[in-house]
Amino acid sequence: MEFYLVLGMSLVTFGIRYTVLGASDRIKLPPIVIEALRYIPPAILTAIVVPEVLIPDGNTIEFNYTNARLVGAIAAIAIAYWRKNLLLTIVVGMLTFFTWQWAIGN
Structure with missing residues (x-):
């Protein structure tokens, strides 16, 4: 089946x-539609990632220092803006997430 x-x-x-x-x-x-289509992938990625970062338990928004996903995301955003290197962004974001999660004991 x-x-x-x-x-x-x-x-x-x-x-x-x-x-x-x-x-x-x-x-x-038309060129304006082609230009608008360029924004679809970032919009979809944002719609997937932001709820996962801000609402890790699926019920309440956790906008505090105990949210390791938020801390990792902030670090990844900072590195992405500063270095513009995808691999470095992923590595730093994940290392920050795991280190922060270990440090706060979750």
Whole structure:
């Protein structure tokens, strides 16, 4: 049963994406729409990450020093802004998160 469910979801997803990609060379979008589409990935990433950082238990906002995810995110943002290096940002953010989590005993 699960196989048919996954197969059906795959076919629907492929059909939707193939239709759009197949017609993409015939559709000319205005430059303002092209510019607006550039903001979709950061908006989606923000929508995924911010609730995970600020609401780690899923119920209440934890905007304090005991939230190791928030401290790690702040460190990652600072390094990303300062060095503009993706690997360094990930390493520093994760090290800060794990070190802070260990230090506060969570």
